[in-house]
Amino acid sequence: MGTEAVGTLAYDAPAAKVDRRRLIEQLGDAVRGLVAATCAAEAPPEELERAIAGTRQLAEGLRGFARPLGTASSSEDPLLPHLYPAGHGAGNPVAPPVHVEATEEGVRSRITLGRQYEGPRGRTHGGISALLLDEVLAYASTSAGRGGFTAYLNTSYHQAVPIQVPLEIRARIDAEDGRKTTVKGFIALESDPEVPLVSATALFVIPRADYEGNQK
Ligand SMILES: CCCCC/C=C\C/C=C\C/C=C\C/C=C\CCCC(=O)SCCNC(=O)CCNC(=O)[C@H](O)C(C)(C)COP(=O)(O)OP(=O)(O)OC[C@H]1O[C@@H](n2cnc3c(N)ncnc32)[C@H](O)[C@@H]1OP(=O)(O)O
Numbered sequence: 001m002g003t004e005a006v007g008t009l010a011y012d013a014p015a016a017k018v019d020r021r022r023l024i025e026q027l028g029d030a031v032r033g034l035v036a037a038t039c040a041a042e043a044p045p046e047e048l049e050r051a052i053a054g055t056r057q058l059a060e061g062l063r064g065f066a067r068p069l070g071t072a073s074s075s076e077d078p079l080l081p082h083l084y085p086a087g088h089g090a091g092n093p094v095a096p097p098v099h100v101e102a103t104e105e106g107v108r109s110r111i112t113l114g115r116q117y118e119g120p121r122g123r124t125h126g127g128i129s130a131l132l133l134d135e136v137l138a139y140a141s142t143s144a145g146r147g148g149f150t151a152y153l154n155t156s157y158h159q160a161v162p163i164q165v166p167l168e169i170r171a172r173i174d175a176e177d178g179r180k181t182t183v184k185g186f187i188a189l190e191s192d193p194e195v196p197l198v199s200a201t202a203l204f205v206i207p208r209a210d211y212e213g214n215q216k
Contacts, residue, residue, distance in 0.1 A: 011079045021075050024083050024091035031093035036114035087135040096132060100139040106172030106183075107140045110190060113163050124161035126198075129187055132169055133200040137183040140171035141204045146181045148204030159197045166190035179206040 013021075034055070043051070067073060075083050075091070083091035088098040096117065100109045111132070119125030134153050141147055161167065170193075171185030181204045186196035 013077055024075050028091035028093050035093055035116045039115040098135050109136045109169045112166050118163050129161050129198045130155050136169045137171045137185045137202045140183045141181045144173050148206040151203040151205045153202045155200045157198050161197045168193045
C-alpha cells in the first residue's frame with residue numbers, strides 16, 4: 001500500500017494505483033514543461049520542425065489509448081483528487097499546478113505561473129486569474145464540507161498578476177445559506193500577501209438531488 005496526502009487527509013490507496021497516478025502526474029508535468037518551453041522558444045526553423053515531428057509522434061502514440069468521453073479514468077479514487085480537471089488536474093498539462101492547503105480562516109494556494117499563462121506581455125491572462133480563483137474558492141467550499149457548482153464568479157482586476165513570480169491565493173467562506181455558499185478570495189504576491197491583485201466573490205450552489213446533471 002502507498003500513501004498519498006490530500007490536504008490534511010493521508011490515505012492508503014492501492015500501490016498499483018498510486019504508482020499509476022505518479023506516472024500520470026509526471027507525464028502531465030513533462031508536457032506542461034513542453035507547453036511552457038513552446039511559448040518561450042525563439043528556436044531556429046530546424047529545431048521547430050524537429051519539435052513538431054517529435055510531438056506529433058508522441059501524441060499519436062497516446063491517442064491509441066484514449067478512454068471514451070464521459071467515462072472515468074482508471075486513476076480515479078473517491079478519496080483522491082481527480083488528475084484531469086482543467087482547473088487543477090496534476091495530469092492535465094493545460095491545468096495550472098494548483099495545490100491547496102487548509103489555513104485557520106479557509107484555504108491557501110501558492111503557485112508560480114509559467115509562460116503559457118501570459119496574456120498581455122509579462123502579465124497573467126485575466127481568464128487564468130479567474131480560473132485560479134474559481135478553483136481555490138471552490139476548494140474553500142469543498143473543504144468546509146459544502147462544495148457545489150459555481151453559479152457566479154465576480155472578479156475585480158486591481159493590478160497586474162505577474163508571470164514567473166511566486167503568488168499566493170487565499171479564500172474563505174463568507175456566508176452559508178441552505179444549498180448556497182458564498183466564498184471570497186484574492187490573488188496576491190507571495191512577497192506582499194495582504195495586497196489583492198485580483199479579488200473575487202463566488203456563489204457555489206449544491207444541486208438538488210433530482211438535478212439532471214446528477215443522472216450521468
Ligand atoms: C478535506 C479533504 C477533501 C478531499 C477532497 C478531494 C479532492 C478535492 C476535489 C476537488 C476540489 C474542489 C474544487 C475544485 C473543483 C472545481 C472547481 C470549479 C467549479 C466549476 O467550475 S463548476 C462548473 C461551472 N458551473 C456550472 O456548470 C454550473 C451551471 N449551473 C447549474 O448547474 C445550476 O444553475 C446550479 C446547480 C448552479 C443551480 O441550479 P439549481 O437548479 O439548484 O438552481 P435553483 O434555481 O434551485 O437555485 C438555488 C439557489 O441558488 C440561487 N442561484 C442560482 N444561480 C444563481 C446565480 N447565478 N446567481 C445568484 N443566485 C443564484 C437561486 O436564486 C436559489 O436561491 P434561493 O434558494 O435563495 O432562492
